[in-house]
Amino acid sequence: DTAVSQTPKYLVTQMGNDKSIKCEQNLGHDTMYWYKQDSKKFLKIMFSYNNKELIINETVPNRFSPKSPDKAHLNLHINSLELGDSAVYFCASSPFQETQYFGPGTRLLVL
Amino acid sequence: GESVGLHLPTLSVQEGDNSIINCAYSNSASDYFIWYKQESGKGPQFIIDIRSNMDKRQGQRVTVLLNKTVKHLSLQIAATQPGDSAVYFCAERSQGAGGTSYGKLTFGQGTILTVHP
Numbered sequence: 001d002t003a004v005s006q007t008p009k010y011l012v013t014q015m016g017n018d019k020s021i022k023c024e025q026n027l028g029h030d031t032m033y034w035y036k037q038d039s040k041k042f043l044k045i046m047f048s049y050n051n052k053e054l055i056i057n058e059t060v061p062n063r064f065s066p067k068s069p070d071k072a073h074l075n076l077h078i079n080s081l082e083l084g085d086s087a088v089y090f091c092a093s094s095p096f097q098e099t100q101y102f103g104p105g106t107r108l109l110v111l
Numbered sequence: 112g113e114s115v116g117l118h119l120p121t122l123s124v125q126e127g128d129n130s131i132i133n134c135a136y137s138n139s140a141s142d143y144f145i146w147y148k149q150e151s152g153k154g155p156q157f158i159i160d161i162r163s164n165m166d167k168r169q170g171q172r173v174t175v176l177l178n179k180t181v182k183h184l185s186l187q188i189a190a191t192q193p194g195d196s197a198v199y200f201c202a203e204r205s206q207g208a209g210g211t212s213y214g215k216l217t218f219g220q221g222t223i224l225t226v227h228p
Contacts (some may be wrong), residue, residue: 102147
């Protein structure tokens with residue numbers, strides 16, 4: 001199926017741990033994004049890569065580090081997890097500056 | 112069900128009615144607008160988009176209206192069905208410095224649509 005996929009779907013971990021979320025798209029898009037959705041459903045962009053190059057870097061703690069090994073993949077590594085990091089993280093992809101298509105989300109719970 | 116303390120605007124309609132979901136956007140320089148539908152436990156799903164040089168765009172059962180004078184966007188769903196129940200988000204793309212936004216979208220708060228059979 002053509003889609004944006006994320007792994008894992010659920011992630012439960014202890015405070016202070018380091019974790020990674022992976023994203024892959026097979027839509028042939030040049031641009032990929034990470035969004036955070038909080039408990040009030042508010043969606044906010046965190047990062048964006050275009051052709052493996054960082055183009056959007058919002059005010060996000062530097063514990064969050066995106067990495068794009070190639071155009072089809074954008075991973076998110078989080079160091080020293082905190083309670084406030086609990087949220088749903090969505091990956092999205094698009095042709096450059098065009099409509100974004102979202103993955104199914106990764107539900108992160110930090111205990 | 113929704114979380115305690117979730118205070119999104121809500122709209123309840125009967126199956127077969129028409130629904131109108133409204134959105135006020137913030138930046139008069141925004142040039143592109145999108146409506147997304149998010150069902151419980153899923154990612155936002157693209158519904159319809161409109162560019163700032165248009166006032167109206169129609170899709171299958173959905174129409175988006177753009178009023179740039181008052182910075183208002185609406186989504187009309189005809190003959191609403193129970194499967195339309197979801198949270199609906201509008202998003203705007205603003206041009207940044209140098210004329211490019213790199214596709215950065217700013218999302219509205221969302222509206223919960225509930226369709227009763």
